[in-house]
Amino acid sequence: MAKLAFLGLGVMGYPMAGYLAKAGHEVTVYNRTAAKAEAWAGEHGGASAPTPAEAARGAEFVMACVGNDDDLRAVCLGEEGAFAGMDEGTVFVDHTTVSAAVTRELYDAAEAGGIAFVDAPVSGGQAGAENGQLAVMCGGDQAAYDRAEPVIAAYAKACRRLGESGAGQMTKMVNQICIAGLVQGLSEGLHFAQKAGLDGAAVVDVISGGAAGSWQMANRYETMLADQFEHGFAVDWMRKDLAICLKTADEVGASLPVTALVDQFYKDVQKLGGGRWDTSSLIKRLNAAG
Template sequence: MANIAFLGLGVMGYPMAGHLQAAGHSVTVYNRTTAKAEKWAAEHGGAFAATPREAATGADFVMSCVGNDDDLRSVVLGENGALAGMAAGTCFVDHTTVSAAVTRELYAAADAQQVSFVDAPVSGGQAGAENGQLGIMCGGDEGAYARAEPIMEIYAKVCKRLGESGAGQLTKMVNQICIAGLVQGLSEGLHFAEKAGLDGKAVVEVIQAGAAGSWQMSNRYETMLDDEFNHGFAVDWMRKDLGICLQTANENGASLPVTALVDQFYKDVQKQGGGRWDTSSLIKRLRAMG
């Protein structure tokens, strides 16, 4: 059993940290809003700390799941950052979806202190975090990954190292690129069915068994037809992720015309007041168009 610090208790981090404590590890959490850290500690029996540095002091592993590049830097670097409390030979595992550039920057900062750094963004949404069924895509040194893998497997459905530092983040970009096109296609299909006077649920029951089937279709078609969009991963966060994808594509020369278009469609959803709706809300944009 290990001493583990977990930084960030959002819709993903809160249950992930809970799985670690339930597995018998000794977990200390940090959250920018202290009240949430106190609630977690009361619910799960772990401890909470006032700063990332305090949480990380004495930890074998430090896990993070925060918002964006700047949030990640704030919990890792500086006088009260986690690295200031981490001893040589310990391991930092970042589950945030951020740019590969900040991952490599923090990898270098950790390496200078003889601390391992694994980028390990996740996929599976709030339900995947709560059920311990996340897909975890990792980058970093082989030895660091081998040490961290048994910890991550506690809340993973699949966990895999894809290459050196930054490879996990690049793989998460592929994930988001694929999702963007799928959700738009599903939205258009369901919208077409509605306009054609078809029973959307009956249509999906037939087509999901064939080549049109996808996780998005199986798990979101009913709520999309019922105009319900409170299922976790928000449009605001998807736009953040797609922005990272498009910026990286601009740097490496990849062509992402559909991703760029869907990003603008999500911008339209934000203008409808849907920034906190989940990503399947693309269909509401189509309905608003008539």
């Protein structure tokens, strides 16, 4: 069992930190809203700290799951940042979905201080975090990954190192690119079924066992047909991720026409007031169009 810090207690981080405590680790948490950190500590028996540096002091591993590039820099750097409180030889594990550029920037900053840095974005959404069933894609030095993987296992159903620093974030981009097109296709299929007067649930029952089947179909078709979109990863966050994908695609020379189109469809969902709806709300845009 290890002494750990966890930075960021949003819908993902709160249960992830809970699984670390449940596994027997000694966990100190930090959250920008201190009351949430105190509530977590009261619930799970850990401790809370007023700054990332204080949370990280004496920890063998520091895990983070915050919002974006700037949030991650804020919890890592500066006098109150985690790196200032970490000892040489400790490991920082970043579960935030951010750009590969900021990952490499922070990898270099950590290395200069004798700290190992593993980028480890996750897939599985809020349900995956709450059930301890996340897929974790990692980049960084092999030795650092080997040390971190048994700790990450507390909330992961799958965890793999894909390469050097930034490889985890690049893999998460692939994940989001695949999801974007798939959810749009599912939305169009269900929308078509409704307009054609078919029983959407019956249609899915037939086609889900064939080539059209997917995790999204199995886990989201019922709520999509019921016009319910409070069950997963928010549109606002998806657009943040897709912006990273599209920017990186320009940098590496990749063509992402469908991803770019679906990003604009999500923009339409935001205009409908659906920034906090889950990503399956693409069907809402189609239904609103008539």
